[in-house]
Amino acid sequence: MSANNYFSEGEAVAVLTTQPLGSTLDYKAPEGGLNAGAFVEVPLGPRRVLGVVWGPGEGGFDRTKLRGVARVLDVAPMGAAMREFLTRAGAYTLTDMPQMLRLATRAPGLATPPGKRKVYRPGQGEVDRMTPARARVLDVLEEHGGLSFTLGELAEIAGVSTSVVKGLVKQGAVSEDLAPRDVPFPRLDPDLPGVELSQEQATVAEALCEGVRGREYGTTLLKGVTGSGKTEVYLEAVAACIAQGRQALVLLPEIALTQEFLTRVEERFGAKPAEWHSGVTMTERRRVWKMVGEGGASLVVGARSALFLPFRELGLVVVDEEHDGSYKQEEGVTYSARDMTVLRASLEGAQVVLASATPSLESWANAEAGKYKRLELTSRFGAAVLPEMRSIDMRLETLPSDRWVSPTLRRLVEDRMEKGEQALLFLNRRGYAPVTVCRACGHQIGCPDCDARMVEHRFLKQLMCHQCGLTMPIPEACPECHVEGKLAPVGPGVERLSEEVVKLFPEARVAVLSSDLFGSARALKAAVAEIAEGGADIVIGTQMVAKGHNFPKLTLVGVIDADLGLQGTDLRAAERTFQLMRQVAGRAGRAETPGLAVLQSFQPEHPVIRAILSGEEESFWKAEASERRSVGVPPYGRLAGIVLSSPELDDLTALGAAMARQSGPLREIGAQLFGPAPAPIARIRGRHRVRLLIKAEKSAPIQGAISRWLDQFKWPGRVRVQVDIDPLSFF
Numbered sequence: 001m002s003a004n005n006y007f008s009e010g011e012a013v014a015v016l017t018t019q020p021l022g023s024t025l026d027y028k029a030p031e032g033g034l035n036a037g038a039f040v041e042v043p044l045g046p047r048r049v050l051g052v053v054w055g056p057g058e059g060g061f062d063r064t065k066l067r068g069v070a071r072v073l074d075v076a077p078m079g080a081a082m083r084e085f086l087t088r089a090g091a092y093t094l095t096d097m098p099q100m101l102r103l104a105t106r107a108p109g110l111a112t113p114p115g116k117r118k119v120y121r122p123g124q125g126e127v128d129r130m131t132p133a134r135a136r137v138l139d140v141l142e143e144h145g146g147l148s149f150t151l152g153e154l155a156e157i158a159g160v161s162t163s164v165v166k167g168l169v170k171q172g173a174v175s176e177d178l179a180p181r182d183v184p185f186p187r188l189d190p191d192l193p194g195v196e197l198s199q200e201q202a203t204v205a206e207a208l209c210e211g212v213r214g215r216e217y218g219t220t221l222l223k224g225v226t227g228s229g230k231t232e233v234y235l236e237a238v239a240a241c242i243a244q245g246r247q248a249l250v251l252l253p254e255i256a257l258t259q260e261f262l263t264r265v266e267e268r269f270g271a272k273p274a275e276w277h278s279g280v281t282m283t284e285r286r287r288v289w290k291m292v293g294e295g296g297a298s299l300v301v302g303a304r305s306a307l308f309l310p311f312r313e314l315g316l317v318v319v320d321e322e323h324d325g326s327y328k329q330e331e332g333v334t335y336s337a338r339d340m341t342v343l344r345a346s347l348e349g350a351q352v353v354l355a356s357a358t359p360s361l362e363s364w365a366n367a368e369a370g371k372y373k374r375l376e377l378t379s380r381f382g383a384a385v386l387p388e389m390r391s392i393d394m395r396l397e398t399l400p401s402d403r404w405v406s407p408t409l410r411r412l413v414e415d416r417m418e419k420g421e422q423a424l425l426f427l428n429r430r431g432y433a434p435v436t437v438c439r440a441c442g443h444q445i446g447c448p449d450c451d452a453r454m455v456e457h458r459f460l461k462q463l464m465c466h467q468c469g470l471t472m473p474i475p476e477a478c479p480e481c482h483v484e485g486k487l488a489p490v491g492p493g494v495e496r497l498s499e500e501v502v503k504l505f506p507e508a509r510v511a512v513l514s515s516d517l518f519g520s521a522r523a524l525k526a527a528v529a530e531i532a533e534g535g536a537d538i539v540i541g542t543q544m545v546a547k548g549h550n551f552p553k554l555t556l557v558g559v560i561d562a563d564l565g566l567q568g569t570d571l572r573a574a575e576r577t578f579q580l581m582r583q584v585a586g587r588a589g590r591a592e593t594p595g596l597a598v599l600q601s602f603q604p605e606h607p608v609i610r611a612i613l614s615g616e617e618e619s620f621w622k623a624e625a626s627e628r629r630s631v632g633v634p635p636y637g638r639l640a641g642i643v644l645s646s647p648e649l650d651d652l653t654a655l656g657a658a659m660a661r662q663s664g665p666l667r668e669i670g671a672q673l674f675g676p677a678p679a680p681i682a683r684i685r686g687r688h689r690v691r692l693l694i695k696a697e698k699s700a701p702i703q704g705a706i707s708r709w710l711d712q713f714k715w716p717g718r719v720r721v722q723v724d725i726d727p728l729s730f731f
């Protein structure tokens with residue numbers, strides 16, 4: 001990037017736009033000049049498009065024909081570190097720059113001038129008749145002196161109806177003014193007292209704060225069992241960061257972004273943070289985006305894409321539940337938000353905290369290698385102790401077919417119910433049954449567009465494809481042999497399990513928590529809150545219950561099929577099962593009552609099941625690490641996945657064969673190419689899929705080689721080539 005940051009009128013500047021045009025385009029700087037990083041509007045054909053001044057013009061064509069920058073936008077310019085981050089992240093993930101800029105500008109109306117809205121502040125007038133409601137409004141205004149609220153905010157915080165506020169406006173006790181729409185977020189107060197930390201927590205918190213105060217890059221793996229106080233501890237680091245006048249970002253898996261978490265932040269800092277996730281309204285997105293750039297938001301709590309917000313001065317990023325698969329974006333731009341966090345922080349001179357009870361092998365290995373610092377919280381806070389863990393050997397249980405709760409598990413559940421405690425039965429399968437088969441001809445109902453089975457969802461009265469979301473009514477007759485009444489479910493999903501549970505425990509209140517059963521995130525959160533308050537005796541849940549929810553009355557976790565994740569050939573099958581089982585088990589016994597977690601398994605002697613039960617995490621990781629090292633796969637080698645897809649299979653056969661033949665650029669760096677082969681899911685949404693896998697040494701310059709390799713080929717427009725560096729899943 002040029003050292004020269006200012007361009008005077010008429011100078012050529014390179015502008016990066018979000019349009020798919022390769023790289024940058026040259027324009028003339030407007031009257032008054034502009035700085036590198038400025039957000040601008042530039043003419044492109046008949047249109048005007050959004051762009052960022054990336055540096056000096058590239059030159060190469062007639063200066064006199066250059067068009068001028070149309071307008072410099074009234075938003076904070078993009079900092080040099082952010083531009084460098086986008087460039088490096090694009091190069092790493094093999095994503096073109098216009099797409100990277102799109103990731104960084106995912107808010108509407110950035111080009112429109114800021115609008116106005118009504119805000120409310122303390123007024124001069126006297127109140128003629130004071131009521132408790134009116135007094136509360138005035139108290140709130142006084143407490144947050146200087147801050148202006150919208151009508152809705154003020155009424156909500158004071159706990160009154162909006163008409164109370166309007167009444168005060170009429171009397172002049174509250175003033176109503178027009179103010180810019182995108183207002184700063186309330187100030188978070190880092191000096192409010194947090195909870196009193198235990199000795200161990202305090203030591204860890206101090207180490208994190210010290211890192212933040214050093215104002216340099218560093219990554220810390222914060223490992224601690226569920227309930228050990230990781231959140232309390234990293235909020236201390238957030239406080240240290242805010243106290244420095246820098247900004248902090250807390251990333252959470254979307255599903256863990258609960259009201260409960262925001263309330264905790266508010267309790268700690270006296271105000272809510274800015275939020276960034278799929279549930280945030282468009283106007284609020286714009287406000288967050290702008291305020292982050294101007295420094296009007298000191299803490300953002302968000303899902304993975306919040307990493308691409310234009311922070312003015314980033315001091316700390318926390319990646320909570322850092323092992324979570326949802327940090328990897330697998331559609332569009334494929335990137336790992338965890339890994340990109342480390343890159344961004346290293347460019348910004350910021351600290352990273354990767355928090356987890358069950359870290360990814362990647363982070364564990366980086367800590368082992370000394371690249372990350374490692375801090376640990378070893379005990380649960382207060383009286384809570386870790387659950388005891390046992391297996392139930394399903395080979396020794398007598399159980400009719402089409403039943404999944406063993407007699408042993410049944411007795412354990414009965415026991416909890418007698419004590420008035422809750423039990424969670426975990427089965428990571430949505431729907432009623434994973435397979436619907438015709439007992440007359442053996443046909444299994446599949447999705448017409450995908451190479452996948454249709455899953456029966458009995459509560460919703462339909463069959464659903466979990467790949468593409470296609471639904472259809474449950475047919476009477478087999479679509480293949482047309483015999484009626486012979487279609488039968490095979491295997492359990494949570495809905496079918498709940499039928500069994502209702503029969504086994506007719507007295508119990510049974511709740512099913514599965515993402516597809518709730519129309520909205522709000523409905524789901526309400527259900528979770530009700531269960532937490534004791535609104536159910538038995539909870540049946542999928543993966544989503546493993547995260548972030550706190551059920552104080554829950555003392556038993558029964559895993560229906562602990563072997564489920566161990567099937568298949570996925571490189572991370574063992575790691576994932578280990579993490580998921582430990583996370584789920586961690587749901588038991590969060591309050592004073594000790595918990596028990598039991599795993600139903602047909603192979604309790606399997607090393608992964610044994611490691612889960614023994615809790616000897618270090619030895620599990622060591623074993624897993626040495627296995628991966630011996631075959632040279634991540635984190636000890638590099639992988640890249642290439643998926644070719646097209647409605648026409650012939651396209652892929654030809655292209656795949658050519659790619660295998662002309663793999664010189666890959667061989668030059670010593671990389672191996674596997675495939676082409678049909679992808680494990682060979683068709684999705686009507687598109688055939690063919691996969692190639694590249695394996696190389698850890699230090700091999702894989703991105704450059706892949707670019708040179710792919711540049712050799714031309715393919716029809718209907719073919720998509722998706723490159724996934726460091727793939728997490730192999731579907």
Ligand code: ADP
Nearest residue numbers: 195196197198225226227228229230231232381
């Ligand atoms: P984790 O993030 O490791 O799961 P949390 O930070 O959520 O753990 O802590 C678990 C529970 O214990 C929370 O309800 C939290 O408020 C409480 N807690 C943790 N540490 C303390 C402390 N020092 N004082 C009071 N409550 C604490």
Ligand code: ZN
Nearest residue numbers: 447450465468
């Ligand atoms: Zn489908």
